[in-house]
Amino acid sequence: MGKRGKGGYDADKNGPWIFKGKALYQLHLVKVSEAIKSVPSDLQLVSLFGYTLGGVYLARYSESPCGAFDELVVLGGLVWNKPLSCAWASRVYVNNEAARKHGVKTCGLPSRRADFNSAVVVGNDDGNGGEKKKKQLRSLATILLPGFGSLQTTGTMNRNSNTNSSRTHHPWWRREEDEEQYHNQQQHHNHHHHSHVVDVSESKNSKCCTMRLPMAPKKIVSPRIKMFLPSFSGRTKTCPELMKYSLEMNANVRVSKPIEMMDDDDNDENVAKKGKTNDVLNGVFKGKPVVCIAFENMHMSVGKPMKFDLV
DSSP: OOOTTTTTHHHOOTTTTTEEEEEEEEEEEHHHHHTTSOOOSSEEEEOBEEEEEEEEEEEEEEEEEEEEEEEEEEEEEEEEEEEEEEEEEEEESSSHHHHHHHHHSSSOEEEEEEEEEEEEEOOOOOOOOOOOHHHHHHHHHHSSSSSSSGGGGSOOOGGGOOOOOTEEEETTTTOGGGGGHHHHHHEEEEEESSEEEEEEEEEEEEEEEEEEOOOOEEOOOOOEEOOOOOOEOOSSSOOEEEEOEEEEEEEEEEEOOOOEEEEOOOOOHHHHHHGGGHHHHHHHTEEEEEEEEEEEEEEEOOOOOEEEEOO
16 A cells, blocks of 8 residues: 555645656657647647647556555647647546546546556567657657657667566566565566556446556666656636646656557447547557656656646
8 A cells, every 4th residue: 555645635735746656658649630639729739740749648656645546647739838838638547536536626637537457468579670660750759849859868678678587677567565476477487578468447348548568677777857847737627727737756767668559449349339438549549659758766746736828
């Protein structure tokens, strides 16, 4: 059970609120025609050649005002309000009711309650090629988001590292308390590549997505970086006004192998069941992955959102 802040959100309604844990932040090139389905029409999208930057933010918080919980944020696109630009959260899924209520009522976020179910899978990584195409995608991302290029220099794992052993790597999703169970599994399958597949579902019959997560090094050797990330929210039924809030993050940052968005139920029957609810998700999930950034030993301070007007 993760540590809970004294008194939870009610004890300090004005923030800042502290979160500790780890996260994966993966940027996708998303078609503008898809992004506009989930981004407020009065916000300007940062785009080039018909694409904007969206993606997913997956976090495992070990400490927060409401204890340990998991969060998946679906980022619909990159929006601009002079002099700031940031990724717009089109959907937020959490497995903690207190976190959901706080997101909806206080932060103006489209937060929903969901279950995060995981399983360890054993197999070989096929090491997809396409390096030339990856460079083209990253070049476009650099133009859309200045400063992005500097993230590419921090030691991405090469193809030879796909056969990671239990001595150097472990599934990113695994918590420290699961160490013994994972070690036993590795002894049984010690010549294979292990990873976690995570299902995010709002209910038994409503799966949001399935993700295959990358391996992570056991020893953290990446630099510790402090970042200030302004964020926008609002435009929901509960908080119709546009809001912004400060986010200060201190973490060990590295470039990770990507999250694989698994399209395991894309048939006519399932698509019909999902309907418009998942239109927002599909546009982002099917976007081209550009880079995945891992935040380890993360300490995040989030300020209380404030209303503001568009410039």
